[in-house]
Amino acid sequence: MSDGQVLVDAHHHVWDLDLRPQPWLDEPGHEPIRRSFSSLALRSAAIRPIAGRRLTSTVVVQCVTSVPETRDLLALAESDPLIGAVVGWADLTSPAIGDVLDDLRAGSAGRYLRAVRHIVQGESDSHWLQRPDVERGLRAVGERGLGYDVLIRSHQLPQAIRLAERLPELPLVLDHAGKPPLARRELTDWARQVRALARHAQVRCKVSGLVTEAEHEKWTVDDIRPAWDVLLSAFGPDRLMFGSDWPVCVLAGGWNRWAATVEELLDGCSGPEIHAVLAGTATAFYHLTPAPTKEGTLCS
Template identity: 85%
Template sequence: MCDARALVDAHHHVWDLDVRPQPWLDEPGHEPIRRTFSPRDLLSAATRPIAGRRLTSTVVVQCVASVPETRDLLALAADDPLIGAVVGWADLTSPAVGDVIDELRSGPGGSYLRAVRHVVQGETDPNWLQRPEVERGLRTTGERGLGYDVLVRSHQLPQAIRLAQRLPELPLVLDHAGKPPLAAGDLTDWSRLVRALAGRPQVRCKVSGLITEADHEKWTVDDLRPVWDVLLSAFGPDRLMFGSDWPVADLAGGWNRWAATVEELLDGCSGAEIHAVLAGTATAFYRLTPEPTTKERTPCS
């Protein structure tokens, strides 16, 4: 079957600094990725297979709080055979969020909008996801048939848990495993909170972004294994999805080194479990099954 060889990167970014600045790249330490990145650059970087699978489809994720950026990502998805879905941005606090989503979906590539995201990790309000206007916006998001990517740091996980409890009908995926504090080394609180979040059946989790939470220069597979063990036991493989967080991953080893690490972490998993993590979970959550379209799809091989 075609999807038996599928490899889905459920989380990557692209940006053109000549078109749209990315202010977060001005922060110290981001110099290596302070340039333009395209899907073609991803294909050039992602040359290592995982469990014999080579990259066949991706989910491109927003970076800045910008509807125009989301429009650009959707138009890119309409033209690029690698991109199977877009996680965009809309102002969840706005009463007009539904109209914005409808407008995005009616434009070029609008059918590829499958979820929205807000950079909650940058919000100082410990109850941002519980603000009445945000909850209203998230309910509207779910009513439009979209999921929500949850981007929080480990100390913000209680917000995610409350969100999952209060909106059980909204499909959620936890980005970057909730950013476990790998560099600090104490995973106790993160583990407890992630297990609580995993107790909500509508939540999925991306195995992504771990290497940039560890020591960028010295991390090893063994450093990451305790996080993997918690994720696998808490969510099970059917609710985990591989993501690269490229090109941010270039700060700590890059796509191919992360791919090799994921293959090592998957050692001992069954074929069905490997398929779930590398393709099945993302395909189901982001509805990546090919739909009628005029653009050429990347063939399986």
């Protein structure tokens, strides 16, 4: 498969409510996604190509603070040829974090663990990422060659900047572009802090989750473009990666509408730049391997 055919969705979720509750789905407004979603459902949903590319590989990301969920995602990655990497969860504050990570990476499925994430957006401590126990845990992540997905809201960007300053050796990716307040159209502070974060060479950024930060029913490409322009100028295309945030994106139009929007935003970019955003950056960050190394067929 040539580079021009590869499309990586660097951020999606799956969950089975019969197997594991997702308490966050009980929040008002989540009714449309308050059901189970599988990787098969993603195949059925992700129909539209982007710049002529159809979905070939994905990165599945944790939803709850649960090591058993991470084990389930690793097993899914081993069995499903669409999934190339897992972003899992482990308790960064635990003195046993190294042992937990080593245990998760053991066995044949463990090779799919490529990064760790914590739901920092739900932490009230404005210095959570600077806690000594958290920094110790993050060092353990980096020592094992794993990356760290930074899930924060826009007001928490200073924590991410300090993290990048203090741990320059730890590969970081900013999930959902730090959740710019698109619905309020107040991007000045977010843009300033994103540019500061982007000055750190080890940081990448996911172009994902933007539509659910805009007005769910009314957003247009023009509402998303100001954030895109900041990200493109701050990180450059070779440090940006496409992600759908499926099925959360269903709340604001779904996978295919977001795919069409990304294609429009990429208009004017060169072929190599498009490849970076749609495949290259995610492939490098998550150490994705070509799909033919796994048995089975990909969606088309």
